[in-house]
Amino acid sequence: MKKYLFLFLMAMPLLFMGCSSDDDEATLSKSELIGTWYTLEDDWVFAFTESTVTIYELWKSSGKYLLNPAYHVTRKYTISGNRVVSEDGHTATIISINDNTISVNIDNEMLTLTKFDGTPQQLMDYLNR
Numbered sequence: 001m002k003k004y005l006f007l008f009l010m011a012m013p014l015l016f017m018g019c020s021s022d023d024d025e026a027t028l029s030k031s032e033l034i035g036t037w038y039t040l041e042d043d044w045v046f047a048f049t050e051s052t053v054t055i056y057e058l059w060k061s062s063g064k065y066l067l068n069p070a071y072h073v074t075r076k077y078t079i080s081g082n083r084v085v086s087e088d089g090h091t092a093t094i095i096s097i098n099d100n101t102i103s104v105n106i107d108n109e110m111l112t113l114t115k116f117d118g119t120p121q122q123l124m125d126y127l128n129r
Contacts, residue, residue: 032097035115036119038116045058045123052076052077057071075088092106
């Protein structure tokens with residue numbers, strides 16, 4: 001699963017287009033997407049701005065979470081319907097966005113992310129309390 005997610009994350013800027021229903025015509029505004037999103041299940045952190053997403057690999061060592069200093073990538077993205085499209089053409093389909101979680105489908109694989117109100121480093125501080 002880690003190998004798949006690594007490849008997936010290279011295309012991650014696409015992941016974060018959301019909708020409040022399964023209606024293909026629904027769209028998410030970038031303002032709803034901006035912020036830090038993470039999954040402990042698959043060990044990734046995504047930090048969205050108005051035009052880019054930075055993807056970090058999340059490590060857990062000796063019971064503490066940290067961002068892998070050797071792996072982070074930034075990509076530009078756009079939103080189209082219920083899809084997020086990266087500058088290199090990769091696409092992710094948002095299945096649902098509810099409160100502080102988002103469900104996305106990439107190549108028939110589901111990923112659920114949780115929104116954190118803060119920076120990726122503040123997320124590490126929060127997870128390590």
